[in-house]
Amino acid sequence: MTRVAAVLAAATVAAAVTAAGYVVEAAATDPAATALGPGQVTVPVDIEHSRFEPEVLTVRAGTLVRFEVDNADPIHHEFIVGPQEVHDAHAVGTERFHPPVPGEVSVGPNDTGMTVYAFDEPGTVEFACHLPGHLDYGMRGRVEVIP
Numbered sequence: 001m002t003r004v005a006a007v008l009a010a011a012t013v014a015a016a017v018t019a020a021g022y023v024v025e026a027a028a029t030d031p032a033a034t035a036l037g038p039g040q041v042t043v044p045v046d047i048e049h050s051r052f053e054p055e056v057l058t059v060r061a062g063t064l065v066r067f068e069v070d071n072a073d074p075i076h077h078e079f080i081v082g083p084q085e086v087h088d089a090h091a092v093g094t095e096r097f098h099p100p101v102p103g104e105v106s107v108g109p110n111d112t113g114m115t116v117y118a119f120d121e122p123g124t125v126e127f128a129c130h131l132p133g134h135l136d137y138g139m140r141g142r143v144e145v146i147p
């Protein structure tokens with residue numbers, strides 16, 4: 001490669017990075033730009049090292065989300081999404097496994113699970129794993145529901 005070609009190639013890379021950086025910044029400042037829905041959408045949720053990924057999700061009111069939960073850890077986890085009273089009940093409850101109740105699914109080691117939940121009203125809806133110690137460790141996230 002000639003010296004001129006190398007300089008041009010470097011300039012092209014720099015321009016691409018700048019463009020990508022702008023997209024990321026725009027998405028971070030404008031939730032509506034990346035909001036899902038309305039209607040039915042599927043959201044993959046990965047669990048690794050007792051953390052959810054993504055931890056924050058933005059949907060429009062009127063979105064039915066199918067959460068496909070992939071547990072890469074060698075231990076059990078659960079994905080519980082819903083209003084505060086649901087989390088309060090699970091925090092003191094003794095349910096180890098969850099049947100396919102909307103918004104609640106248990107996921108075994110290196111296994112996958114699925115649950116659906118309808119986000120109808122604007123606001124913040126939290127999700128969490130309520131197995132002992134997991135929430136305190138930080139195994140939680142939230143869905144921001146915008147109009």
Ligand SMILES: [Cu+2]
Nearest residue numbers: 077078129134
């Ligand atoms: Cu867990």
